[in-house]
Every structure is written in structure tokens, then in C-alpha cells.
Amino acid sequence: MKDDVSIIEIWQVLWRKKLFIIGFTLVFAILSVVIALSLPNIYRAEITVGQSEESKNGGLSGLAGQLGGLGAIAGLNLNAQQSDKGAIALEILTSRAFLSDFIEKYDILPQVMAAEEWNPVSGKLSYNTDIYNPESNEWVRDVEPPKTPKPSLWEAVNTFREDILVIEEDTETGFATISVFHPSAPVAAEWVSNLLFELNEKMRVRDVTEAEKSIAYLEEKLQTTQLANMQEVFAELIERQLQTMMLANARDEYIFETLDPAVIPEDKAKPNRPLICIVITLLGGILSVLFVLTRHYLRQS
Numbered sequence: 397m398k399d400d401v402s403i404i405e406i407w408q409v410l411w412r413k414k415l416f417i418i419g420f421t422l423v424f425a426i427l428s429v430v431i432a433l434s435l436p437n438i439y440r441a442e443i444t445v446g447q448s449e450e451s452k453n454g455g456l457s458g459l460a461g462q463l464g465g466l467g468a469i470a471g472l473n474l475n476a477q478q479s480d481k482g483a484i485a486l487e488i489l490t491s492r493a494f495l496s497d498f499i500e501k502y503d504i505l506p507q508v509m510a511a512e513e514w515n516p517v518s519g520k521l522s523y524n525t526d527i528y529n530p531e532s533n534e535w536v537r538d539v540e541p542p543k544t545p546k547p548s549l550w551e552a553v554n555t556f557r558e559d560i561l562v563i564e565e566d567t568e569t570g571f572a573t574i575s576v577f578h579p580s581a582p583v584a585a586e587w588v589s590n591l592l593f594e595l596n597e598k599m600r601v602r603d604v605t606e607a608e609k610s611i612a613y614l615e616e617k618l619q620t621t622q623l624a625n626m627q628e629v630f631a632e633l634i635e636r637q638l639q640t641m642m643l644a645n646a647r648d649e650y651i652f653e654t655l656d657p658a659v660i661p662e663d664k665a666k667p668n669r670p671l672i673c674i675v676i677t678l679l680g681g682i683l684s685v686l687f688v689l690t691r692h693y694l695r696q697s
Contacts, residue, residue: 417684424680432669436513440665441584442575444656447482514580599651607637
């Protein structure tokens, strides 16, 4: 009965202050609309990839297993060379060195650090002029040392990792989805395609360079050894490295092949404006109720 009285009392207090609660909640509702409309649209372009047959632990992996012991004798770790190249590639994709090179090569620092809003009608991307002046190509942001008006690659890579690049890997199928979020839909689609291209090229150069070094080392050993069986071992190992180079240069998509290419998105990925309005409005209602009840019971005490 005591609980019933308390509930009735609470209801009576809230009813007496209903205009305040409604007004307070309405203010939050209006504020939520203003906030939601002020947020720029962010588009997501994604590309689904699968590990190419040449880079999987098949094909040459059998040969690597057969020659692994012989490679150890020769001073080469073939099993390390045949480790999961797909996993290595995804780690490289998010590495600071790779992303720094990507930002510099494509000259996209302003689009990474100062992009504000994209107009789908005109196709133009606007910039935050408190950070970057696109007309004079000058960085004008006001920052404290050691930061400078022009963002460093360290800052740009951090932004790229946190706000732009997302990688989702399906461990069961081995497929991966690489996504890029950006205010400009065309930029998002272009970047995600370029990222895949540069990643495949990076891995190709890496494997070819390793194979060339191994071949040079093995050829030197082949010339210096007098044992016939060791000469056969070195010859087989050289052949394997030549096969690695051949496969690396055989196709454009060396490590990852495209299963679902990137397209320019037509719908925004975020923000979820209705959800923002609902959450902020509910927050306003809850705060108003708590304020009324707290004030009432403090006065009673």
C-alpha cells in the first residue's frame, strides 16, 4: 500500500509539472533536430575480396613442405615464406608505413583531414575552412605546438585508421570486406579501389624482392658446393623461387582478387538522424523527470 501511495505521489508531482516536462523535452527535441541536421552525410564504399589461389597455402605450399627441411639446410626458411599471406597483407593495409605512403602518393591529405561535406548535385567537396583553405591551398588551423597548421602524416594515419578505414574479415570463408567512409561518395569508392591495388602491388614487390634475394643466395651456394646432392637441393630451391616470381607477375590481383567491386554509394551510411533525434529527445524527457522529482523530495526533506 505504501508503494502504491508513493507511485501515486510521484504521478501527482509529475502531473503538476507536466508543462515544464513537456517544454524541457521539446527543447531537447528541437536541439536534437538541429544537431542531426548539422552532421554531414558520410558514405561507405566497400569491396569484398578473397585470397587468390596463387597466394593461398596451396600450389607451392606442397613444394615448400617437401623442401622445407632442405631449405633449412640451405639457410632459407621456406615455411615462413609460405605463411598466411592474406593475414600479412591485411596487417600491412593498416600499417602506418603503408597508409603514409598511400596518403603521400595520392596527395589526399586535405581530403583526409579537412573534408566537410559533399554536394551530390554539383559533385563538389567542401572543406572546413577553419582547417584548410582550398583556394590558396594553405593550412590555417590553429593548433598548439608541437603540432603545426599542416597536419603531419602521423595525424593523418590516425584519422584514416579511426574514421575512414574499416576491415571486416570472415574467418570461416576467408573473405574480407574493406570499407572506406568519407563525406564524398566518389572519393570513398576511389580510395577503397586504390587501397586494394596498392596492397596487391606492395605484396607483389615484397615477394619478388625476397625471391630475388633468395635466388642470388642460392646461386652463390650452388657455385661453391661440390656435393652433387646439395647441388640438386639448391637447384630445386632456385626453381621454387623462380615459380614465386612467375606467379607474382602473372596477374594484377596478386594477393586479393575482387569478388564484389566498389561502386559509388547512393545512400549515406551515417548519421542515423532519426535515432539521434529519438535518443536526445528521450534524454531530455528523462532529465526533466529526474529534475522535477529531485527538486520535490529535496524540498520535502
